[in-house]
Amino acid sequence: MARTGGFSVSSDAREAVGDYKAGWHDPEQATVRFDAGLSEQVVRDISELKGEPEWMTDIRVKAYHHFMARPMPTWGSTELLNSIDFDKICYFLRSGDGTKGDWDEVPEDIKNTFDRLGIPDAEKKWLGGVTAQYESETIYHSIREDLESQGVIFLDMDAGLREYPEIVKKYFCSIIPYQDNKFSALNTAVWSGGSFLYVPKGVHVELPVQAYFRINSENMGQFERTLIVAEEGSSVSYIEGCSAPTYSTDSLHSAVVELIAMPGAYIRYTTIQNWSNNVYNLVTKRGVAHENSTIEWVDANVGSKLTMKYPAIILKGEGAHGEVISVAYAGEGMHQDAGAKVHHLASNTTSKILSKSISKDGGRGSYRGMVTVSKKADNCKVNVVCDALILDEKSRSDTYPTMEIKNSSCRCEHEASVSKVSDDQIFYLMSRGHSENEALALIVNGFFEPFVRELPMEYAVELNKLMALEMEGSIG
Amino acid sequence: MDAAATYLDLPIPDRANHLWRYTPWHRIHPTGKAAYLPTTLAPPVIHLTMLDGSEPPEGVTISASEAVDSVAPVDDIAAAFIRALTAGDSVTLSVAKGVRLKQPLLLQVEVEGDVCGIHFNHDIGPRSEVELITVFKGNAEWLGVLREGVIGEGAILNDIVVNRLGGGMMLRVDAIRIERDAQVKLGTVGAGGKRTKADLRYHMVGIGGSLEVKGSIMSEGEQHNDSHIEIMHDAPMTYSRLNWHSSCGGRSRTIGTGMLRIADGAKGSDANQLFHNLLLSPHAEADSIPELEVLENEVVGCGHGTANGPVDESQMFYLQSRGFSEVGARGLLIAAFLNSTLSDMGSDAVHDWLKDLLSGGLASLTS
Known part of the structure; x- marks a missing residue:
């Protein structure tokens, strides 16, 4: 089995x-x-x-x-x-x-x-x-x-x-x-x-x-x-x-x-x-x-x-907190258009969005998100981070974040990056005895780590195995 | 099909398209009625001099011209509208191959009346070196500017656009092609007009091209500043940076939407975009949509970021502890925020000139 x-x-x-x-x-x-x-x-x-x-x-x-x-x-x-x-x-x-x-x-x-x-x-x-x-x-x-x-x-x-x-x-x-x-x-x-x-x-x-x-x-x-x-x-x-x-x-x-x-x-x-x-x-x-x-x-x-x-959270009461942590894997024939929405309606509300995606074999991973801060929501804090990895020439990655800030006391940050797995990382892991595929699987698991650590242990172990299987044959 | 028929044939853009999300076409159209095409235009007054007022040297010309090759897409409604207004005529600013200017060019455009439209065609020759400041001023109710052009191979261009309009509306469309190894800095200084919609598109079509786009936008009162910046990396080894700073006072609204697109095959591209909004009033609003589309995996890096926030309280405290008044400290921090992009726009001479030009506007934001 x-x-x-x-x-x-x-x-x-x-x-x-x-x-x-x-x-x-x-x-x-x-x-x-x-x-x-x-x-x-x-x-x-x-x-x-x-x-x-x-x-x-x-x-x-x-x-x-x-x-x-x-x-x-x-x-x-x-x-x-x-x-x-x-x-x-x-x-x-x-x-x-x-x-x-x-x-x-x-x-x-x-x-x-x-x-x-x-x-x-x-x-x-x-x-x-x-x-x-x-x-x-x-x-x-x-x-x-x-x-x-x-x-x-x-x-x-x-x-x-x-x-x-x-x-x-x-x-x-x-x-x-x-x-x-x-x-x-x-x-x-x-x-x-x-x-x-x-x-x-x-x-x-x-x-x-x-x-x-x-x-x-x-x-x-x-x-x-x-x-x-x-x-x-x-x-x-x-x-x-x-x-x-x-x-x-x-x-x-x-x-x-x-x-x-x-x-x-x-x-x-x-x-x-x-x-x-x-x-x-x-x-x-x-x-x-x-x-x-x-x-x-x-x-x-x-x-x-x-x-x-696009899982959404409406922060309606003062002091409420919302968090969206997501990962997406877009393989052959897949388009993952996922993201998050947070609406800050009340004061002193905080939110955090972390999105990670991997595109491979012609897959397309898109982050589409929205953060709004209403006029009456004082002292809100927002943090949005989107990271994407593209593993081959056929795949693509997109990011479409929207931020609408109507309150001047809000602190809102957003950052996104798209990159490939660096040759240096692969080289280092191979010099330590890993095969190319193992090295890639390790890097991908590391990339997903902030998400995986939020899962119950049984799920975390299995998700790591699943991603390792998905990475088979990615190199060479 | 003539320019007017082309415009009237185009569908009104959908607000699902981020370019038109916050300022739909009818809100920037001179009459609000999209099907209406004004027939009477107020003529702009255009002066081209060097920054010290002297005549431009040999190799730099400005002349009226008829139809030129279009860089902006034919189905772009804003560009099509301005083409229709100007009946296909344009003003070509040409810098010959290899010309190196010792001081900046100053292109002053004065506009009055109800509706005014200008179509510029910038032809910057290969291996030339140019600093160009374009200032729009006057009290026209509505101004449409289409700037198309090609930056030739190996050219170095600092291109700065300053909006000093009175209370009118401005629609600006840039469609610029950047050829191989060209180094381009594009600066936008926004300080005027009650409503501005800018759709700035830069196509990096030649290997090794470099582009830095800077924005320094001061919004106050009821101003509405909507800037959309698209940078297309169509060729390998291209480099771009976008850094857009907006300070938002009064009941103003600033919008920054960006699209960074790395085409399939644009290997070694290095791209980044940043939008910063300083919120100065409880009624001001700032919206950002920095988009990325990456179709190539062999990139050096590709990222974007946005940050919105008020003037930092700890910085205010520090400056006040050093003897600044509250207004003085606030003014210093706002000036520093806007200056961080302004100072990168050109040479020291250009920076000093811009600082003097904008010092009045800054005072209104600090109080």
């Missing part, structure tokens, strides 16, 4: 899918599959199938009409965006017969998939709770009893809406309205699955909770919706992982994640995205941080055909 990306993959599966290590697929076993294409009826059918309250159906329908009316963005990778054929995508596919709380009850094929990805092992060792989503819906969910007894709610989003409709109604679309952008409208119209995490006042969730999202079928659209609310003085760390099989046709992943950190709360949201390079990954993530709270996005983008993802 080779271990990659935090998950175990059998060697025969690796051979079947080439370089991408999670690219195998299982035979589709849908119990409900909608025909490809989107219409108001599809949206209503999804809502009806889930037995949702009327207000949710109404939001879905409004979002659908907004999605249809809204033009495609005219920035970013417009060529790839315009090549998405929304009529070929399946907007809802249910495998199995509902969410299980016992791993043994999960259908065999799906269980095998997640076994291969190493999910149950990880849960036993170091997670506070797990949600596993397969296609459109969650197939497995669990939470440690001690957390449950403290009032922590960790459910899939559909169950969250059923069991806690008043909380969901209060916060749903409150941070990311469906009018925000074309893809948030699409997600709001057809969302299914995702996580609902509520941490009561003063509760500290010591172990991270994890969700794993897997697309298995061809031409599939996955539109999970995640809502995390950390009440006053609480803290939680959430990790999500993503993968999909390698197909010749494209799939679409368009999630929406909303975070609410109440005064003094702390939320860390970690993403390890390892989609195959036939997946469009168009995600909207945003958190609002109240007084003296902290939101951190830790974001790794290692796969996909096109990723457009």
